[in-house]
Amino acid sequence: MRKLSYGMSVSLDGYIAAPGDDLSWGVPSDELFQFWSDRVEATGLALYGRKLWEGMSSHWPTADQQPGVTPAHIEFANRWRDMPKVVFSSTISTVGWNARVVTGDAVAEIRRLKAEDGGPMDICGATLAATAMRAGLIDEYAIVTHPVLVGGGTPFFTALDDWVNLRLVETGTFPGGVLLTRYETRR
Numbered sequence: 001m002r003k004l005s006y007g008m009s010v011s012l013d014g015y016i017a018a019p020g021d022d023l024s025w026g027v028p029s030d031e032l033f034q035f036w037s038d039r040v041e042a043t044g045l046a047l048y049g050r051k052l053w054e055g056m057s058s059h060w061p062t063a064d065q066q067p068g069v070t071p072a073h074i075e076f077a078n079r080w081r082d083m084p085k086v087v088f089s090s091t092i093s094t095v096g097w098n099a100r101v102v103t104g105d106a107v108a109e110i111r112r113l114k115a116e117d118g119g120p121m122d123i124c125g126a127t128l129a130a131t132a133m134r135a136g137l138i139d140e141y142a143i144v145t146h147p148v149l150v151g152g153g154t155p156f157f158t159a160l161d162d163w164v165n166l167r168l169v170e171t172g173t174f175p176g177g178v179l180l181t182r183y184e185t186r187r
Contacts, residue, residue: 002045004047006140007141007182008126010144010156012148013149019152028174031175032174032178035174043083044084044121045113045119046123048086048128049088049089052126053092053124053125056080056124060080063076064077085099089101089102107131107137110135126154130158139185140169141183143181144179147177147178164185166183168182169184
């Protein structure tokens with residue numbers, strides 16, 4: 001059975017994006033960017049919601065061809081393109097870059113994918129992650145907390161009907177006071 005992880009950069013007050021989808025508060029240091037790149041390299045399958053897919057697919061397919069691109073960005077772009085991806089959307093019909101679209105029941109499809117053999121899966125995007133959270137499908141949370149209060153926006157966590165007990169499995173720090181906490185779901 002595959003493990004499903006949900007990890008993103010989060011403001012100290014719990015948001016992955018500030019109002020207006022502003023992400024400027026979360027620009028990663030070189031070390032944090034490498035952490036995310038290594039995470040992509042280790043992912044067997046990434047599950048994307050439509051909104052995050054549109055953002056990522058508008059930049060990373062050709063990011064390695066931009067003027068002044070760094071070796072780290074070239075590496076990430078290559079890893080991102082090569083990583084198998086599933087995009088959950090009722091409005092997108094075609095995708096590229098080693099991805100396929102699922103238009104049906106996200107919970108049923110995620111359960112099916114978890115039951116398959118293969119490497120770990122990452123869920124990408126707050127709305128899709130909220131659906132998986134409410135269904136009890138997430139096995140790990142990787143929270144990269146930035147020392148900023150944004151006051152609102154898109155929350156990392158969703159409202160739940162039941163408690164989810166977690167076990168701390170890793171902590172780490174990055175420049176600028178950024179903190180990694182990784183938790184596994186206790187079942």
